Amino acid sequence: MIRSPIMTVMTDAVMKAARSLKRDFGEVENLQVSRKGPGDFVSAADRRAEQILRDALVKARPGYGLVMEETGVVEGTDKSHRWHIDPLDGTTNFLHGLPQFAISVGLEREGQIVAGVIYNPVLDEMFVAEKGKGAYLNNRRIRVAARREMVDALVVCGLPHLGRGNHPQFLKELTVVMAAAGGLRRLGSAALDLAFVACGRTDAYWERDLNSWDLAAGLVILREAGAFVSDADGGPDPLAAGSVACGNETLHRELLKLLRHANR
Ligand code: IPD
Ligand code: CA
Ligand code: CA
Numbered sequence: 001m002i003r004s005p006i007m008t009v010m011t012d013a014v015m016k017a018a019r020s021l022k023r024d025f026g027e028v029e030n031l032q033v034s035r036k037g038p039g040d041f042v043s044a045a046d047r048r049a050e051q052i053l054r055d056a057l058v059k060a061r062p063g064y065g066l067v068m069e070e071t072g073v074v075e076g077t078d079k080s081h082r083w084h085i086d087p088l089d090g091t092t093n094f095l096h097g098l099p100q101f102a103i104s105v106g107l108e109r110e111g112q113i114v115a116g117v118i119y120n121p122v123l124d125e126m127f128v129a130e131k132g133k134g135a136y137l138n139n140r141r142i143r144v145a146a147r148r149e150m151v152d153a154l155v156v157c158g159l160p161h162l163g164r165g166n167h168p169q170f171l172k173e174l175t176v177v178m179a180a181a182g183g184l185r186r187l188g189s190a191a192l193d194l195a196f197v198a199c200g201r202t203d204a205y206w207e208r209d210l211n212s213w214d215l216a217a218g219l220v221i222l223r224e225a226g227a228f229v230s231d232a233d234g235g236p237d238p239l240a241a242g243s244v245a246c247g248n249e250t251l252h253r254e255l256l257k258l259l260r261h262a263n264r
Contacts, residue, residue: 002133006107010117011126013056014103017049017087018121021103024048025122029097042088042095046070049087053105057083064107069213082108084216089118090189099123104191106216113239116217118191127195127221135224137199144227144248145200150258153251155181156193158207165209169263173206176262177255194218197246198225204247204255206232212239219244228252232259 024045031038050070057064063078068085076082083105088094090101099122107115118127127142129135135142147153155177160170178184185202187193190210196202198221215238222229228249231241234256238244245255 001136001139002128002130004130004133006115007117007128007130009057009060010105010107010115011119011128013053013060014105014117014119014126016056017052017103018119020052021045021049021088022121025094025097025099025101028094032097038095042091045094046088046091049103050085053085053087053103057085057105067212069211080110084108084113084212086191086211086213089191089214093188098188100187100192101189102191102195104213104217106213106218106220108216113216113220116220118195118217118221120192127198127217129198129221129224131220131224133224135198135221137195142199142221142225144198144222144225145203146248147203148248148250150180150182150251150254152182153203153247154183154185154201155255156185156187156196156202156205158190158193158205158210159186160209170208173259173262176258177206180254180258190214191218194222194244194246197227198222204245204251206243206245206255206259208232208243210238210242210244215239215244222246230256233263234260 028038063076065076065082066074086104089104094101102118102120104118114131193205197205229246231238232243232245
């Protein structure tokens with residue numbers, strides 16, 4: 001585990017919000033059977049978790065700016081630091097009682113993501129990294145998988161949502177990657193998709209139309225775990241492009257080749 005003041009601030013804030021999210025997740029199961037469903041309740045749970053994160057982070061670092069999924073951007077007096085916060089990544093899973101969701105908090109310093117925390121409260125899995133200090137899952141150091149052949153690789157993707165993203169482009173990419181990869185998954189939480197590549201559970205991942213709060217924490221965790229990361233077209237800045245492709249050096253290269261081929 002990383003013991004630094006900033007990591008303590010981040011993990012404390014995340015654990016506090018996680019208690020609220022986990023309680024609400026328990027309620028969601030009861031609401032499934034109601035005719036209205038748990039939709040409004042989940043939106044409230046999402047906002048509650050964001051408020052807890054915001055309060056804790058502002059209390060600990062009053063000057064830092066915030067980029068939050070629910071509340072939007074809040075400028076700070078300290079222009080060199082910003083939090084990127086997704087209080088509930090994997091909302092659809094949460095809504096359906098599937099325990100694949102997480103809180104994601106990344107810290108940007110001078111335009112670079114320098115620390116990240118991704119936490120799944122149901123499995124009690126905490127992925128953390130700080131630039132130059134390695135990446136960890138709970139107390140264990142993590143590394144990207146060493147698999148080198150696409151035919152052996154478990155690849156994760158993100159499907160564009162109804163009314164969002166470029167569906168024809170995605171279908172072309174899916175067709176090409178599906179024909180080359182050992183297996184393909186859509187797990188439903190971009191933050192955990194990044195974290196899973198970092199710890200070697202999956203081998204590669206790509207997705208388009210993502211936001212900074214989906215990506216920030218995962219990017220530093222991936223890099224500290226030895227992964228290669230770019231945007232989905234091979235560009236150097238996933239945050240600016242709003243897309244990502246990652247894996248170990250070989251599979252990242254292979255995945256980009258496939259995506260390029262699909263978009264020819
Ligand atoms: C979504 C999830 C999903 C991804 C979407 C994201 P949300 O975030 O990360 O896996 O495919 O693009 O918007 O809405 O659950 O926070
Ligand atoms: Ca969210
Ligand atoms: Ca998200």
